[in-house]
Structure formats: C-alpha cells, structure tokens
Amino acid sequence: MTKEALQSCIAERFANKLTLLESGRYDLMFEVSAGDLIEVAGRLRDDDELRFNFLCNLGAVDTGETLEIVYSLASITKGHRLDFKVIISYDEAQVESVIPVWPGANWYEREMAELYGIDVLGHGNLVPLLLPENWDEGYPMRKSWDSPDFKRLPEV
C-alpha cells in the first residue's frame, strides 16, 4: 500500500484512536493514548488489510519534558510500514506490555525499564538486561541523569 492509501485506511479504521503527528519525516507517525495501546496494537496486527505482524523497534525517547515510547511496525506480508508513539509523563512512567501482541517486545521492554525507569505492566520479568545486577545509580538514559564520571564534551 502506498503511504497515502495507508493513511486513509488507518483514518477509516482507527478514526480517533490514532492521531497523525507532524514529526514523522519519512513514514507515518501516529500518537496513541496509553489506555488504547493494547487494543490498537492488536487490531493493527490482525486487520486483513494492514497485517502489521513484525515489530521492528520499540524504544523510549526522553524529550526533556515528557517520555515518549515509539513503536515501529512493518508488515512482512503486505510490505508497508508505520510508527506510533505513546506519550507519558515522568511522574506516571508506566505503560502496558505489548508482549501479548508481539512476543518480540520482551527484551526491548526490559531495556526500556532499566534505562528509562518506565514500569512495563504485565511483563513479568523486568530483570535488568544490559546494566549490572547491582546497579542502583538511577536511570542512565534520562536527560536528567548525572554522575561524576559523565563528562559532557565542550560544544563542537
């Protein structure tokens, strides 16, 4: 499906659940509210026209004001691509796990939990993946994290 056809297909199926954002520079980027996440994810995977069965990437972004969790999807059978994000605040840093929809999200969510401090509800095994087991010095990937060893380079 072309990008325009995909955009209209999404608009008719997910009218107010997926809002198109301007920030996507190449593929379509939508925003989903945290409460609708599992339902939208399941329908994106199972819909006959869309068939987004491949989770390419799941990562968190710290914009300085909010945390955003970006999901990048692809369809192996249909060949189109889509991104969407969930925007959450620092105080309520939690999101539901999409493992029931795409089991491949397992380690991505573990990494997001340990590096950004986002609680992934329903994951079941949020053990640190990349950081050492006895790490207790905060959430390194957040913009607000600091440490005596972390030297910022002078402006280029």
Place this chain on the structure above:
Amino acid sequence: MAELRTEEFQVNMGPHHPSTHGVCRLLLTMDGEQVVDIEPYVGYLHRSIEKICENRSYAQCIPILDRFEYVTSMACNFVFSLAAEKLASIEIPRRAEYLRVIMLELNRIASHLIFFGTTAMDVGALTPFLYGLRERELIMDLFEMTCGQRLTYNYIRIGGVARDLPPEFIPKCREAVKIIGEKLADYEGILNENPIFLARMKGIGQVEADHAIAWGVSGPVLRASGVGYDIRRDDPFSVYDKFDFDIPTCQAGDNFDRYLVRLNEIRQSLRIVSQALDGLPEGDIKAKVSGNFKPPAGEVYSRIESSRGEMGIHLVSDGSKKPLRVKTRGGSYNQLQFLPEVIRGKGYLIADIVAIFATFDIILPEVDR
C-alpha cells in the same frame, strides 16, 4: 533396586567461551545430558553507545556507530547516514549511491565468510576457518586501500561517502569477485555432503516461520524458514531497485538451511558487486553538507538489510547540532531473545546448542551496544 533420584542442574556457559562468539553468558538448565532451557545473560559489552551519541554531533556519531556492529560496520554507517539524510531531505549523488552499495555488499560477503569459517570451526572442522578468512583478506585489502581501515570504516558519511576509489580498486575488486566465486564451489565441496557436518546440522534447530516473525527475527534466519523477506527488495533503499539479484530461501529452517542461505547470499552479493562496478557512474561522491549540520526537528526510523537481518536506527532531532535520540536496532538482539524458544523442549545436547548459536550468527556488540 532403589529408585534413582534425578534433578535438573544448571551449567554456566560463561561469558568467556570460544563458541559464544563474543561475551554472552548462557545459563543452561540440564537434565542429564539434555538441555531443558537456556537463559542468555547479556550486557558484558554494553558501552552506552546511544548515550554517547546524544553528546556528539551527527558527523561524530558515525565512527561511534561503527562499533555498534563492527563486523558489518559499513551497514551501521549506511543506516545512520540514511536516517540523517531523510531528516534533512538531502539528495545523494548517483556515484555515491553505487559506491555505498558496493561497500555494503562487499562487507556482507566478508561477514558471511566469517560465519562460514566460525560455524565450521564450531562443529569441529578447523580448516574451513582458514579458507574463509583467507578470502576475506581480499576484501579487507580492498577496504584498506579505499578508507584506510580493515574493520571499522567510518567511510559512508552523511551526504555520500568519504573518499573516492583509488585507481587500483576496480581491477582488484573484479579479481576478488572472481576468486571468491570460484572458491565457493570448493567450500561447498568440503562441507555440504560431509556426513559429520550433516549429522550436526540437518534437522537441528528448527525455526517456524510464524514463530520467528512474531519474535521479530529477520535476515537469513527468517529466509531459511521459507519467508523470502529481504529489505533490499521489499522496502528498497538506495539504488537496490536497479540491480538484478535473487533472494535465496530454504524451507526446513534448520541449521543446514541457515548455512546454505548465507552461502547463496554470498553468490548474490557477488552478482550485485559486478553489476554495480559495470554501471558505476562518474560524478561527485558527496553532497554539500554544511559543517554545522542541523537537520530540522522530526524523527525517522530507517532500516537496511544487514548481514544479520534488519538493522535500524530511530533518529530524533530537535533542530540542534546533536541528535536528541539515536535508538539502534540490530538483528542479533531479536535472534538472541528467540534462542530459548528454539531449543526448549527438544532435548538438545550442549553440542547442538553450540551449533545452533553459530548458525544464528549472533554478534554481541549488536545486542549490548
């Protein structure tokens, strides 16, 4: 006679192990000689590449991302440059596109030759390792004469490539393509019908296509299970739509099929390199990109077909000189988290685990970053 009590015990296949191709700890739960479950522990090579890139300019990120997956380092440069170019809508000169494709395919061949050598070595055949690395030296020489480096190239830059080809590159490249094509027949002659190799590889490590797709597995592992998905053809980037090449697939999805798929991919990459050399246009090798590169605010997820599957970078820009977020995605990450699913409940021996790990071709820097 009294009932013998059995219990499961755990054996550590520790981070220092000749067969884990890097620092990966596998905790094996054993029932006698059979492996019941494995649990990978990673993070020994975590260098916080993503955090470092948030503190560097876009051009400075490229040598850092070289080390994201150092065996196919051209791919890391390529995917980041594609992402930055999409953000800033930069047009690449035609010659630069062809050079990028040549370099990526040569790097894919080199990576698959390492796979060939180390897989044969892991199942006990020590000689093919030297053959694979001997042919890889031809490619290393080509890279060294172009960009000065053998492993982490820093060659594909935002806007094009760093330097033009030296005059001796094209004849040497054609010769390398010819030699490697001839030697492939020798490699297949050594291993493909060897009864020991077949006993270690056939029927072991079956991967079902739907299971693999659900776990985000891509690349040769997925193509060996019958799914002919290759980003070079299904989501083409750069000038791949100009070349004529096949996508090798196999049906059974076991170790032997993964090995065959990669050997056939070397053949297809040789075809692409020959076609690219034949059609190489003249012109600039780099678009004009300012030294003060500041792409407009926005985000993009760009993906390419690396030798281990889909390699992607989600690049977020806030309009300043440094990226806001560089999220890297490597094929080995999904394959390593999929590994316990493949071996659970099959009663494999430790030697089978070694063979399956080798044919998944997992590279740890891609997992740990």
